[in-house]
Amino acid sequence: DGYVWDMYSLNKRYFSGNGGSVSGMNIEHSVAKSWWGGTTNNAYKDLYHLNPSDATANSARSNYPLGINNGSKFDNGSIKVGNNTYSTEYSGLCFEPLDEYKGDFARSYFYVATVYEEFSTLWQSPMMNNNTYPVWKPWAIDLLLKWHREDPVSDLERTRVEEVYNIQGNRNPFIDYPDLVEYIWGNKTNENYTFPAETEPFLVTPNRWT
Numbered sequence: 719d720g721y722v723w724d725m726y727s728l729n730k731r732y733f734s735g736n737g738g739s740v741s742g743m744n745i746e747h748s749v750a751k752s753w754w755g756g757t758t759n760n761a762y763k764d765l766y767h768l769n770p771s772d773a774t775a776n777s778a779r780s781n782y783p784l785g786i787n788n789g790s791k792f793d794n795g796s797i798k799v800g801n802n803t804y805s806t807e808y809s810g811l812c813f814e815p816l817d818e819y820k821g822d823f824a825r826s827y828f829y830v831a832t833v834y835e836e837f838s839t840l841w842q843s844p845m846m847n848n849n850t851y852p853v854w855k856p857w858a859i860d861l862l863l864k865w866h867r868e869d870p871v872s873d874l875e876r877t878r879v880e881e882v883y884n885i886q887g888n889r890n891p892f893i894d895y896p897d898l899v900e901y902i903w904g905n906k907t908n909e910n911y912t913f914p915a916e917t918e919p920f921l922v923t924p925n926r927w928t
Contacts, residue, residue, distance in 0.1 A: 785812025
C-alpha cells in the first residue's frame with residue numbers, strides 16, 4: 719500500500735506512487751559501509767542489508783555497532799544510541815533497535831560476513847576481526863546469537879527475502895535455514911548440518927569459485 723517499513727523510527731511515510739524518493743528518509747546500510755570499504759564491493763548495493771531509515775535516526779545511528787544501551791545519546795522510541803552495557807569488551811557508543819527487529823539485524827549481519835568473506839581484510843568494526851571466520855569478536859557473537867534466538871524469523875522477513883530474490887537472484891540462508899546459525903557460530907559447531915530434503919530443482923554445478 720506504499721507504506722515504508724522503517725526499522726529505525728516510528729514515523730510513517732508513504733511512497734507517492736511515481737517511483738520517487740520519500741522526503742525525510744535515507745537508504746541505510748545496516749552493516750555500516752565504513753566497515754567494509756563502501757562502494758568498493760557489491761555489499762554497497764546488497765538489498766539484504768539495505769533498509770529505509772528516518773534521516774534523523776540514520777544520522778544518530780552513525781556507524782556504531784549493535785549493542786545494549788540506555789539511550790543516553792538518542793532515543794526515538796525505535797532505536798537507542800548510548801554506551802554499550804552488554805560487554806566490557808566494548809563499552810563505546812552503540813545502537814539498539816526494537817526487540818522485534820533484533821533478529822532481523824542479526825541475520826543481516828551474519829549474511830554480510832558470510833557472503834562477502836573475501837573482503838575480510840577490509841573489516842573495520844568494533845564487532846569484527848579481520849578474518850574470514852569467525853569474523854565476529856566473542857562479545858559480538860554472543861549478542862548476535864542472543865538476538866537471533868530471541869527474535870525468530872518473521873513473516874516480514876520471509877516475504878522480503880522472496881522479493882529480494884526476485885531482484886538479486888540470491889537468498890539469505892539464515893532466513894531460509896535459521897538453525898544454520900547454530901552450526902556456524904552457535905552451540906552446534908562440532909556437528910554436521912543436514913539440509914532439509916530438496917523438493918524443488920536446485921543447482922549442483924558449478925561449484926563455488928568456479
